[in-house]
Amino acid sequence: MEAKPNRLIREKSPYLLQHAHNPVDWYPWGEEALNRARDEDKPVFLSVGYSTCHWCHVMAHESFVDPEIAAILNRWFISIKVDREERPDIDQFYMAATQAMTGSGGWPMSVFLFPDGKPFYAGTYFPPKSMYGRPGFADLLTAIHEAWSSRRSDLANVAARLTRELSRKGEGEQRGKVAAAVQDTLFNGLRNDFDPEFGGFGSAPKFPRSVEFSFLLNYWQTTGEPSARDMVLHTLRRMYRGGVYDHIGGGFHRYATDRVWRVPHFEKMLYDQALLVNSYLDACLISGDRLFAEAAADTCRYVLRDLTDAGGGFYSAEDADSEDPSNPGVSREGAYYLWTEKEIFSLLPEKDARIFNFCYGVAAGGNAPEDPHGEFRGKNILYRSRDDGEAADRFNLSTAEISRVLQTSCRLLFDARSGRKKPHLDDKILVCWNGLMIGALARAGIILGQPQWIEAAEKSAGFIRTRLYAEENGTLFRRCRLEERGLAGQLGDYAFLAAGLLNLHQVTQNRIWLQWAAELTESQIRLFHDEGKGGFYDGVEDRTLPFRIKGDYDGAEPAANSVAAMNLLTLGELLGRDDWRRLGEGNNRGVRRHD
Template sequence: MADNLLAHETSPYLLQHKDNPVHWMPWGDEAFARASAENKPILLSVGYAACHWCHVMAHESFEDPGTADLMNEHFISVKVDREERPDVDRIYMDALHRLGEQGGWPLTMFLTPEGDPFWGGTYFPKETLYGRPSFRHVLTEIARIYHEEHDKVRHNTQALRDAIANPVTPEAPAPLAMPIVAEAARHALRLVDRDNGGIQGAPKFPQTPLFSLLWRNWLRTREPDYREAVETTLFNICQGGIYDHLGGGFSRYAVDNAWLVPHFEKMLYDNAQLLELMMLVWQDTDEPLLRLRIEETVDWVSREMIAESGAFAASLDADSEGEEGRYYVWTRDEIEALLEPDLAELFCRVYNVTPEGNWEGKTILNRLGSLALADPETEHRLAEARDILLAHRNKRVRPGWDDKVLADWNGLMIAALANAGAAFARPDWIELAVRAFDAIRRHLWTQDRLHHGLRLGQARHPATADDFAHLIRAAIVLHEITAEQAYLDDAERLADMLDRDYWDTEKGGYFFTSARTEHLITRLRTAQDDATPNGNATMLANLARLHALTGKIAYRDRTQALIDAFTGEVLANVFAHASFLNAFEDAAELVQAVTVGPPDAPETRALRQAVFAQSIPARLLMSIADTSHLPDGHPAAGKPMKDGKPTLYLCRGQHCSLPITDPASLADAFRIVSG
């Protein structure tokens, strides 16, 4: 048996560890069998390619022969990419939380040979530091406890297994209703940092679902505090150091409370969610800064994030040349050497570049000193400067690129790109989304199985409920925008597969993992958001749309079953369930825009474009030649074109607007129907 078995894996993160002196094994039968045969606990280490602290622990401990000897002597060491196996990561992160730890990556868990967790943590330093025990001490003590205090281990494993497998489900004190959604938005508003945006304190994450909740409440109420909270957040994110002002795209979060210092990794899912929110706000405000950042973000995605298959890659690393942020930061001397003196002076003033720097002696470019864009001439000169600096930056050693394709993250970006392309009338953006969806269809969807990830031509690992949910949403959005039936058919087939293998027949709702997924000690089921919107929440919105599109009662019934299954959990902690609250609005207050008339007629296209221009998160666009094609019972069924012209009807519940033939009147009609 080879000492380290990661060389044949496809995950860039696992391949980063293939030359460690640690005898790493991938997750699977062989690791469990070896642990049982040798009566050793499993040391499970979970991370991801763009994770800075994962790199730190690797350099300090996993590359150290002395530490590796301890690991090899006392443990079966298993390395997992959390992005490739989110099912494994979620179970053991849940276990860590139940041990009273905050969680994070790298995740370090100790398991029995059967896979039951009994102790864990996150990053452990090589030497005792800041009150954290050294990793070597942890290894020695855990090995001793496992062999000498077996009753303690058995007690811990049983308690954790019971807690993970049987979480307490709160009883719903009342049915979920729109007044409760509005009240949740009011509570969330009190948490907002009114100066810098985001949630008060540090670190600051974009928290996109929560700010989408606030934005939706602005659209319903027109109370300015909600709009200001979202705009302040987006403007600071767009002008802060969390944004890459030269290459475009957003980092995962900021470590400070002013969005200046990012954790430099760029994740596909963050950029997809921010793209959606910026677009919704731009549709209502026509804010030039948001338009610019949307365009730049899409440019970054199309330039740097397309994998070989045509789908989207997962992430860019935080580190290059062994240092976090090295690729992105500047000194004033570097900038003055590249730009003409007057342009350098302008650039340094606008982007907060000083001789002493703003982070470890270097400068993170930002425009937090003035959030508004400058006059057009100044912005043109700044763009010239950025082009020069970007060309120079491209000569640096680039951060690692994790080019694996993940179904759920691609679903998020496909929907965001398609919606943005429709709103901006950019068919090239829509084509990017279409190509990515086609790549997923070709490479990850085989017969009646969907896979989670793709790299080096290999589709691997069973899909999660999130994979299905976000791809179904992407298919529905593409159906809206292209009016092609094939995308609706895809959405229905995926929904059938999800129902077959993921539905909890006892309590309702979707398990995160398939009934056919192996080597897991339990199946988790929750509606709580993670870094991405929860799959059950996304399915709530999907099922409401599928019912409207097809008229099938099964979709309506499953929509209500999801609401019933999770109302208690949602009401017990509304802030962790923002996506579910947003999806509930989609289910309860879906605004259907139905165009009737020849699909290729200029008047029809103008009506459709007017719909895409509106900020209506709970929108569903249906384009039909005549209303006889609508499902039975649809509120627009039987309504004709007006005066023989392509006509639009806006419907909510069982009521529709008067016929609309003038795109210019659409905004007011939307406000009446949505209010």
């Protein structure tokens, strides 16, 4: 029997709504929850995640639906749920705290706070009982309660020290332009981490690092160092051949759990698609290799087919988990994307099936090189194990015939897969990620000769202007879902949208997009600029947070401060605004450093 809905039932976030029937007495972030914690003298348990996060689902199913764990939370804590995609300012602040305390981070993020918002203990996923080298969540809650009751002064000291350190890093320090020596250091670090066999940086898990790709290509252009270019091209080729790419429907999964890019974490994020479209377009222009053009084009087609609202906005993500076609009602990671050898033979002509299986690594017993949780047993993750030339030699056919067979086979498998229950769609429309996609589509449309993609970019921009922009004061709302808009725009919303509009203006030469980018930049300066120390704060003023952060970290998305600086330089040149050009040149000043 489903539990009575809690406060989250009134929210719009798909992630919060996933928890609206938990027995946990959840609050959304806000003064109501913090005031209750203060009035009842209880610590706050803050859980941060997002709707397409696999391990968020795991912790929810293991702990947040468990009546005993819920009873502990409801008795001793005030529990708050936050969608990191709606409130990146909250996520960034407490992620910095989590990383400072544990040396790592991730989602779900689990943080314990004083009622004033200062953190004193943090972690990520906790199993219900001790396993995977992690403490059990129920035991942890008991230990936190005992410490709160008997050693609160110790917790207060931890919170005070941590907050001082975070504040110091958040204040920023005087910096000038990035020196060539710093760029050399960054390049050498990436070169040392590079995997020359399979591409990417470091060992498993491997993430698509679009910002690093951009840095390396810029480094190659300014220094002539060929290895900087070659690392990017090799990595992009290996990614496109790997299981991290959806060979049937297009688009890229979040990351690979293995060194060879074969086993993905199956969620698909809008920002990854936008950033990787740009990476593959760069590679296409540099190398002339049509493989890169195909990757960019297929990714654009995926977004326009599966992540596009009727009004023109772009949805946020598709889940990693989906219903297992062979076991209806049971959700497994990647189930929508997996195949058995038997299925392939049942859907394709026998010879075509043999060619397809040869080229895509399909095996009778499954092909996952690692499967720690038993999700892929007997199933196949499609990846290009052999190229068309190898298949032509094996089956005594021309490469053109092999290509035709594979294209036809992929279409047939796409039609069959479309009959499966699709992964959960996070259908909120975020301004920041739409800005990234607007820029990517505009650029792809002009480079690949697809004017309809430019039209789609303009339609998305028009959607945001109509639905998420307040003309009277030049401010953005961050999110739209189910006809309802909400949440104040963050720095990333202004910066990423302005960057997308500048791309759109460059492609269309329509000054309306340039003018709007300038309006957004005016508002961005008014709302986020630190007049004293320089740089831009990531979020608007919020008295529920201890202080505001100015981020400089390029992670899955580029740092909003960096994008804001580039926008200022571009607008300064286009509009003859020397003040903006100077502001862009000096924006590194005052952005926090990671020691």
